[in-house]
Amino acid sequence: MQAKIHNRDSFLGSLASKLGREINTQGVVRPPLPHNPHHDVMADFSQQQLADALLEFTKTNLNSLGVSCTKAELHETLISICTGFRAGKIVVSGDNRLAELDVANCLKLQFDDVYTWDVDQAHAVNIKQAEQAKVGIVFAEQALAESGTMVLHSAASHGRSVSLLPETSVFLVPQSQIVPRITQAAKVLHDKAQAGERLPSCVNFISGPSSTADIELIKVVGVHGPIHAAYVVIADM
Amino acid sequence: MSMKTSDVIFKQRIKDQMQDSFMRKSVANAQERMFTNRQLAADKLGNWDEWRENGKQIREHVLDNLDYYLHQLSENVQKAGGHVFFAETSEQATDYIENIIQEKNAKKVVKSKSMVTEEIGLNAVIQRNNCEVIETDLGEYILQVDDCDPPSHIVVPALHKNREQIRGVFEDKIGYKGSSDPEEMTRFVREHIRHDFIEADIGITGCNFAVAESGSISLVTNEGNARLATSLPKVHIAVMGMERIVPTFEELDIMVSLLCRSAVGLPLTGYVTAITGPRESNDMDGAEEFHLVILDNGRSDILASEFKDILRCIRCAACVNTCPAYRHIGGQSYGSIYSGPIGAVLSPLLGGYDDFQDLPYACSLCQACNDVCPVKIPLSDLLLKHREKMVIKKITPLAERMTVSAFNYLNSSPKLWNVAMKVGGKVAPKVIKDGKLPINVGAVAEWTEARDLPQPDGESFRSWFANRDAADAGKELAAVTGIVNPKPNLYSNTDKVEK
Numbered sequence: 001m002q003a004k005i006h007n008r009d010s011f012l013g014s015l016a017s018k019l020g021r022e023i024n025t026q027g028v029v030r031p032p033l034p035h036n037p038h039h040d041v042m043a044d045f046s047q048q049q050l051a052d053a054l055l056e057f058t059k060t061n062l063n064s065l066g067v068s069c070t071k072a073e074l075h076e077t078l079i080s081i082c083t084g085f086r087a088g089k090i091v092v093s094g095d096n097r098l099a100e101l102d103v104a105n106c107l108k109l110q111f112d113d114v115y116t117w118d119v120d121q122a123h124a125v126n127i128k129q130a131e132q133a134k135v136g137i138v139f140a141e142q143a144l145a146e147s148g149t150m151v152l153h154s155a156a157s158h159g160r161s162v163s164l165l166p167e168t169s170v171f172l173v174p175q176s177q178i179v180p181r182i183t184q185a186a187k188v189l190h191d192k193a194q195a196g197e198r199l200p201s202c203v204n205f206i207s208g209p210s211s212t213a214d215i216e217l218i219k220v221v222g223v224h225g226p227i228h229a230a231y232v233v234i235a236d237m
Numbered sequence: 238m239s240m241k242t243s244d245v246i247f248k249q250r251i252k253d254q255m256q257d258s259f260m261r262k263s264v265a266n267a268q269e270r271m272f273t274n275r276q277l278a279a280d281k282l283g284n285w286d287e288w289r290e291n292g293k294q295i296r297e298h299v300l301d302n303l304d305y306y307l308h309q310l311s312e313n314v315q316k317a318g319g320h321v322f323f324a325e326t327s328e329q330a331t332d333y334i335e336n337i338i339q340e341k342n343a344k345k346v347v348k349s350k351s352m353v354t355e356e357i358g359l360n361a362v363i364q365r366n367n368c369e370v371i372e373t374d375l376g377e378y379i380l381q382v383d384d385c386d387p388p389s390h391i392v393v394p395a396l397h398k399n400r401e402q403i404r405g406v407f408e409d410k411i412g413y414k415g416s417s418d419p420e421e422m423t424r425f426v427r428e429h430i431r432h433d434f435i436e437a438d439i440g441i442t443g444c445n446f447a448v449a450e451s452g453s454i455s456l457v458t459n460e461g462n463a464r465l466a467t468s469l470p471k472v473h474i475a476v477m478g479m480e481r482i483v484p485t486f487e488e489l490d491i492m493v494s495l496l497c498r499s500a501v502g503l504p505l506t507g508y509v510t511a512i513t514g515p516r517e518s519n520d521m522d523g524a525e526e527f528h529l530v531i532l533d534n535g536r537s538d539i540l541a542s543e544f545k546d547i548l549r550c551i552r553c554a555a556c557v558n559t560c561p562a563y564r565h566i567g568g569q570s571y572g573s574i575y576s577g578p579i580g581a582v583l584s585p586l587l588g589g590y591d592d593f594q595d596l597p598y599a600c601s602l603c604q605a606c607n608d609v610c611p612v613k614i615p616l617s618d619l620l621l622k623h624r625e626k627m628v629i630k631k632i633t634p635l636a637e638r639m640t641v642s643a644f645n646y647l648n649s650s651p652k653l654w655n656v657a658m659k660v661g662g663k664v665a666p667k668v669i670k671d672g673k674l675p676i677n678v679g680a681v682a683e684w685t686e687a688r689d690l691p692q693p694d695g696e697s698f699r700s701w702f703a704n705r706d707a708a709d710a711g712k713e714l715a716a717v718t719g720i721v722n723p724k725p726n727l728y729s730n731t732d733k734v735e736k
Contacts, residue, residue, distance in 0.1 A: 003314075003315045003318050003319055003320050004315070004320050004321075005311050005312075005314075005315055005320070005321045005323075006320070006321065006322045006323060006333070007322060007323040007324070007325075007329070008307075008308070008311055008321070008323050010323075010325070011307075011323035011324075011325055011531075011533065012304045012307060012308060012323075014325060014533075014537065015303065015304050015307075015479075015533070015537045015540070016304050018537045018538065018540065018541040019304075019537075019540065019541055020541075023304050023308075024302065024304055024305050025304065025305055025308040025309075026305070028302045028305040028306075030298065030484050030485070030488075031294070031298055033291045033294065033295070033491070034287075034290055034291060034294055035284070035287035035288070035290060035291055037282075037283070037284040037287045037288055037291075038288075038490060038491065038494065040284075041282075061503075117521070119519060119521060121521075123521055123522065126521045126522070127435070127469070127521075127522065131435070144505070146504050147503070147504035147505040149505055154516075154520065154523065155517075155520070156517070156519040156520050156521060159520075159521045159522045160464065160468045160522050160523060161468060161469075161521075161522050164461065164464050164465065164468060181490075181494075181504070182490050182493065182494065182505065182509075183490050186486040186487055186489055186490040187486070187487070189451070189453075189486040189511070190450070190485050190486040190487050192451075193448075193450040193451035193485065193486065194450065194485075198316070198317055198513065198514075198517070199317075199451050199453060199511070199513040200513070200517075201317075201512065201513055201514060201515065201516050201517050201520055201523050202467070202468070202510065202511070202512055202513075202523055203453075203510070203511040203513075204464070204508060204509070204510050204511075205505060205508070205509040205510070206507070206508055207503075207504075207505050207506070207507050207508075208507060209507070210459065210460050210461035210507055210508070211459050211460070211507055212375045212376075212423060212459060212460050213393065213459075213501075214374070214375040214376035214379070214393060214394075214395055215375070215379075215395070215398075215400055215403055215419040215422060215423065216263065216399060216400055216419060217266070217267050217270055217271075217393065217396070218419045220419050220420045220423040222420075222423070222424065222427070223375060223423055223426075223427060223459070223460035223461060223462070224373065224427060224430075224431070224434070224460050224461040224462040224464075224465055225460065225461020225462075225464060225465070225507070225508070226461070
């Protein structure tokens with residue numbers, strides 16, 4: 001179905017007339033911000049310091065597991081994390097970077113039921129696999145040290161459901177991709193948009209497991225999204 | 238539910254609510270915690286005022302060029318494959334959404350928390366199509382199963398209920414058998430409605446900020462329900478107030494940073510999600526169809542009025558969490574889905590003075606809200622403006638206007654004023670009995686009803702002041718000012734220096 005815009009001319013016409021002018025659809029320039037405090041946050045941190053800050057925030061503020069390991073230690077680390085969460089079924093994102101790290105294959109040696117998100121399967125099959133999985137494993141584009149956040153970009157092979165439906169989310173992120181804050185992640189999206197690229201249909205900034213404080217303002221972890229989260233920083237990547 | 242949540246008159250609502258001691262304690266505790274969390278987060282970030290100034294300027298720039306950014310946004314949503322509907326009224330918005338429901342023959346809709354869909358009364362429209370609608374935010378869900386109890390806070394809608402009340406509601410309505418432990422109840426809801434997300438035909442969300450440069454909408458959430466509602470159903474409808482827009486992701490950074498800290502005291506909430514159009518052609522999940530409904534519903538009139546600044550609002554509730562009036566009367570007293578200072582300014586603008594004329598008076602003009610607002614909205618000034626406007630429009634009660642007119646008349650002539658005060662001084666001791674007047678005069682009636690008047694001694698303040706003992710007066714002045722033996726011509730000297 002052709003995407004449509006309804007009722008725009010009359011809407012904007014009425015808006016402009018209330019402002020006492022013609023509709024303006026061209027030539028507006030964004031004024032520079034009066035202050036730039038967002039560029040100062042953790043500006044002089046090394047990658048190691050950013051990783052430390054990320055993991056510290058994860059433990060203290062998000063009550064989540066955060067570990068750092070080398071590529072060589074990755075398999076062992078993942079097996080131990082999945083064992084800790086008593087994983088039955090595991091779903092792994094179809095992300096090439098996870099395939100290159102041989103994540104699904106290493107887990108298959110230890111766990112009976114490991115499914116990789118598969119673009120050749122039907123929608124319902126993938127969703128059902130993710131629904132039944134205890135653990136979902138994804139690869140983050142970036143991580144934000146200030147807020148303990150993993151940045152995920154959706155794509156055909158990285159379904160949104162992998163980090164959403166299973167009880168536990170495990171995020172892998174290269175240490176080189178840790179940035180101070182959302183400022184640097186927003187820039188990536190800004191640059192794409194300015195280059196005229198279509199953005200991924202879903203970009204998620206995820207900080208820990210799902211939570212709520214809707215009952216007496218008491219924080220409860222695990223509402224509709226995952227109940228647990230674990231971050232794995234790959235130090236030599 | 239639409240904007241208006243109660244038919245009971247304002248003062249009765251307040252009286253009723255003030256009886257609810259749990260609610261009052263809970264609101265006071267909540268305010269303290271949320272205020273503290275916000276303050277800690279702002280302090281930790283540092284340069285908070287620079288951040289606020291950035292936020293204010295971004296919002297002002299957008300409002301000044303709203304037609305430009307709405308045009309750009311709609312172009313980019315379309316380019317990403319999404320539909321855009323511009324709705325001047327709430328009926329146009331609900332008609333458009335109702336058409337989609339009918340066209341898809343939808344039987345189930347899952348919603349994530351959205352104030353603007355409350356404002357347009359969307360749920361009733363969905364339900365009249367024989368279609369079930371489930372509010373999936375936990376707070377909204379509690380209220381929905383409790384026969385649509387109105388919200389009392391724009392971020393924590395069920396703040397007025399305690400765990401035992403919630404347990405009771407769940408037991409009666411959804412067969413819950415567990416304890417009143419918040420975690421146990423939360424997990425029960427998780428299991429209870431998970432299937433609804435999978436079965437739903439349509440997911441409906443609000444929009445915290447739309448990003449004009451890419452046609453994206455952002456959702457700032459914690460529970461994961463908005464992610465489910467935008468990932469699993471085949472159709473996603475997002476409804477936004479037309480002012481909720483930023484030019485680019487660079488401004489989104491600033492606004493989200495301000496919003497999360499101001500609302501919950503965190504650098505970011507659990508999920509900040511940016512959705513761009515429907516799923517891409519080879520994506521496995523995400524909606525196949527995306528509709529963005531952009532709502533005016535009175536906002537363009539506000540934009541052209543002296544209340545324009547209120548449109549900078551990002552719905553963080555920092556003002557609600559700091560307001561002493563809200564603390565005492567609770568959110569439901571406002572009778573609007575928008576409570577606290579923001580509600581008292583916004584409700585009369587969107588819903589009219591007929592229904593919300595009392596709200597600008599639910600304020601002591603202490604200005605605490607101005608100081609915490611992340612986009613520097615002068616909320617208390619706007620509340621005062623409402624009062625001025627109602628006086629000019631003669632909306633205030635007749636008795637009040639008559640009292641104020643009489644006061645103005647007496648106050649316009651010093652002679653008349655002196656006579657009135659002398660007479661008043663003599664009459665007052667004869668009519669005030671046990672601290673009460675026989676009649677309560679319009680504008681000050683509530684004040685005189687609530688307080689005991691002192692027993693007058695027959696003299697007006699002015700005549701007492703003129704005749705008071707000069708030595709005593711000197712001592713009193715010295716105590717107040719620290720100046721001993723003030724020169725009688727102190728002030729005229731100052732005058733001369735200035736000249």
